[in-house]
Amino acid sequence: MIEVQHLTKRYGRVSAVEDISFRVERGEILGFLGPNGAGKTTTMRVLTGYMPPTSGKAVVAGFDVFEQPLEAKRRTGYLPETPPLYPEMTVREYLTFVARIKGVPGGERKSRVDAAMERTRVADMAERHCGKLSKGYRQRVGLAQALLHNPDVLILDEPTAGLDPKQIIETRQLIKELAGTHTIILSTHILPEVAQTCQRVVIINRGKVVAVDTPENLTRRLTGSETMYVQVDGAPADVKTVLEKVPGVTRVTVAEGHDGAAGYEVESEPGRDVRRDLARTVVGGGWGLLELRPVRLSLEDIFLQLTTEEQPQAPQGEATIQ
Amino acid sequence: MSNILAIARKELRGYFASPIGYVVAGLYAIVFGYFFAIGLNWFVRQSMQAPQFGGGPLNVNQQLIRYVFMNSTVINLFVVPLITMRTYAEEKRSGTIELLMTSPVTDFQIITGKFLGALSLYLAMTALTIIHMAVLFIYGSPEWKPILTAYLGVLLLGGSFLAVGLFFSSLTRNQIVAGMFTFAVLLLLWVIDWLGSLGGPTFESVVSYLSLTGHLEDFLRGVLDTRHLVYYLSFITFGLFLTAKAVDSERWRG
Numbered sequence: 001m002i003e004v005q006h007l008t009k010r011y012g013r014v015s016a017v018e019d020i021s022f023r024v025e026r027g028e029i030l031g032f033l034g035p036n037g038a039g040k041t042t043t044m045r046v047l048t049g050y051m052p053p054t055s056g057k058a059v060v061a062g063f064d065v066f067e068q069p070l071e072a073k074r075r076t077g078y079l080p081e082t083p084p085l086y087p088e089m090t091v092r093e094y095l096t097f098v099a100r101i102k103g104v105p106g107g108e109r110k111s112r113v114d115a116a117m118e119r120t121r122v123a124d125m126a127e128r129h130c131g132k133l134s135k136g137y138r139q140r141v142g143l144a145q146a147l148l149h150n151p152d153v154l155i156l157d158e159p160t161a162g163l164d165p166k167q168i169i170e171t172r173q174l175i176k177e178l179a180g181t182h183t184i185i186l187s188t189h190i191l192p193e194v195a196q197t198c199q200r201v202v203i204i205n206r207g208k209v210v211a212v213d214t215p216e217n218l219t220r221r222l223t224g225s226e227t228m229y230v231q232v233d234g235a236p237a238d239v240k241t242v243l244e245k246v247p248g249v250t251r252v253t254v255a256e257g258h259d260g261a262a263g264y265e266v267e268s269e270p271g272r273d274v275r276r277d278l279a280r281t282v283v284g285g286g287w288g289l290l291e292l293r294p295v296r297l298s299l300e301d302i303f304l305q306l307t308t309e310e311q312p313q314a315p316q317g318e319a320t321i322q
Numbered sequence: 323m324s325n326i327l328a329i330a331r332k333e334l335r336g337y338f339a340s341p342i343g344y345v346v347a348g349l350y351a352i353v354f355g356y357f358f359a360i361g362l363n364w365f366v367r368q369s370m371q372a373p374q375f376g377g378g379p380l381n382v383n384q385q386l387i388r389y390v391f392m393n394s395t396v397i398n399l400f401v402v403p404l405i406t407m408r409t410y411a412e413e414k415r416s417g418t419i420e421l422l423m424t425s426p427v428t429d430f431q432i433i434t435g436k437f438l439g440a441l442s443l444y445l446a447m448t449a450l451t452i453i454h455m456a457v458l459f460i461y462g463s464p465e466w467k468p469i470l471t472a473y474l475g476v477l478l479l480g481g482s483f484l485a486v487g488l489f490f491s492s493l494t495r496n497q498i499v500a501g502m503f504t505f506a507v508l509l510l511l512w513v514i515d516w517l518g519s520l521g522g523p524t525f526e527s528v529v530s531y532l533s534l535t536g537h538l539e540d541f542l543r544g545v546l547d548t549r550h551l552v553y554y555l556s557f558i559t560f561g562l563f564l565t566a567k568a569v570d571s572e573r574w575r576g
Contacts, residue, residue: 050573051573070426073425074426078421078424081417082417084416088340089332089335093335097328098421098425101328101425101427102426
């Protein structure tokens with residue numbers, strides 16, 4: 001449904017997006033994850049035909065956004081970072097205007113506007129001027145505007161920014177409902193948001209795609225890391241030999257410790273959780289287990305660099321004992 | 323076409339939802355009214371004195387309406403920047419330009435829509451002066467045809483001014499900057515024939531051809547000359563073309 005090939009966008013000499021490629025299948029929700037300034041908005045602006053790419057190609061709903069912009073735009077709904085509202089218009093007037101320029105036929109306009117307001121829960125503000133709406137309502141009127149003409153593709157730039165927690169949940173729910181009939185790209189810099197709404201994630205940093213995967217895989221790679229840091233109160237040489245004998249462990253290196261106890265980095269076979277065995281072995285050997293935690297892999301380092309952590313909704317079995 | 327009209331209607335609504343539409347129309351009405359009152363006063367006095375010096379009756383069209391309209395064009399210098407300064411600049415500042423440019427409408431439709439919206443406000447503003455003409459029709463008997471050509475001329479002149487304003491508004495996201503540039507350039511075009519005296523005869527005729535107000539004379543006299551019509555229409559087209567180029571280049575620069 002959406003195909004991006006070797007897309008590059010430069011502003012003068014600065015390149016905002018550098019050779020990125022990805023695909024989104026029909027009905028899928030793709031999360032676009034990255035810190036501010038990573039190139040999310042630029043990519044979205046190219047996809048919506050707001051600006052042409054410097055090189056590369058983007059195809060939306062079967063139409064090249066640069067070669068056949070009108071056809072592509074007809075099938076795209078876009079919520080920019082700041083909802084594009086005209087402060088002097090009422091919500092209804094505004095949506096009617098949008099319906100007109102999006103090419104919704106005259107007879108359907110009213111029902112489409114009503115339906116969009118109903119879906120995004122802004123109907124109670126229909127006669128209010130857009131300039132007088134709260135941030136949450138603006139965002140939702142922006143969303144109503146994007147899905148008004150029932151486009152195949154929805155491109156949402158931080159759709160939950162500025163909403164309160166209840167509205168965030170509602171909006172995520174709405175986005176999930178929209179998937180299937182619509183193909184959705186949404187950008188965010190909040191990790192759990194991606195995990196909850198998206199089927200696939202593109203992580204982008206400094207204009208480059210760092211990873212493309214499902215949120216499950218990403219989460220596994222993040223939390224189930226394959227190197228453990230263990231701090232044990234005991235003679236380093238003995239501890240090292242014993243730890244090496246734990247099933248699944250491939251390598252043990254002595255690392256920096258503190259409080260008079262040595263630390264060890266224990267590497268294990270991929271996909272194997274050795275934490276329980278490690279703990280049992282150390283305690284069984286009569287030593288004190290002071291610390292046991294996964295060492296963050298480079299992907300997580302990237303992630304940390306990339307994302308603003310939101311409090312995770314549910315504890316995910318963190319093995320950090322401090 | 324429906325896209326153009328939708329945008330034109332949105333623009334017009336925007337003018338009257340903010341104070342701008344009323345300020346512009348009110349300002350114009352006051353200054354025009356003042357020019358009209360002074361002109362009428364002068365005309366009435368002249369008409370009374372003329373027979374004493376053996377002159378015939380004065381012509382309302384040639385000796386009043388024409389001058390009032392000519393003088394009133396100076397108001398456009400101030401009013402047009404007020405009308406056009408927000409057109410693009412405000413949309414760029416607030417981000418609504420993203421809505422327009424990601425909707426299935428062409429740049430041409432957006433620009434024409436904005437131009438027609440501004441022109442409608444200008445038309446509404448000019449239409450207020452029909453009251454003054456009505457007064458003349460009640461107490462005198464002017465000819466209506468030269469008045470009609472005068473209005474056509476004023477409309478075309480206004481259109482040309484608006485095209486300049488639209489262009490400068492498309493260059494910046496700051497309304498004040500757009501307005502100042504529009505004003506400065508309109509003022510220069512206003513007095514461009516002063517340059518004529520500096521060069522040879524060819525130069526002089528070129529410069530006087532460029533003068534926006536020079537082409538208005540014939541319209542106000544009641545003469546419909548295609549040369550002037552072509553001049554104004556090509557001026558407007560050129561202005562809108564430049565606007566389209568500016569919008570397009572902005573798109574590429576990002």
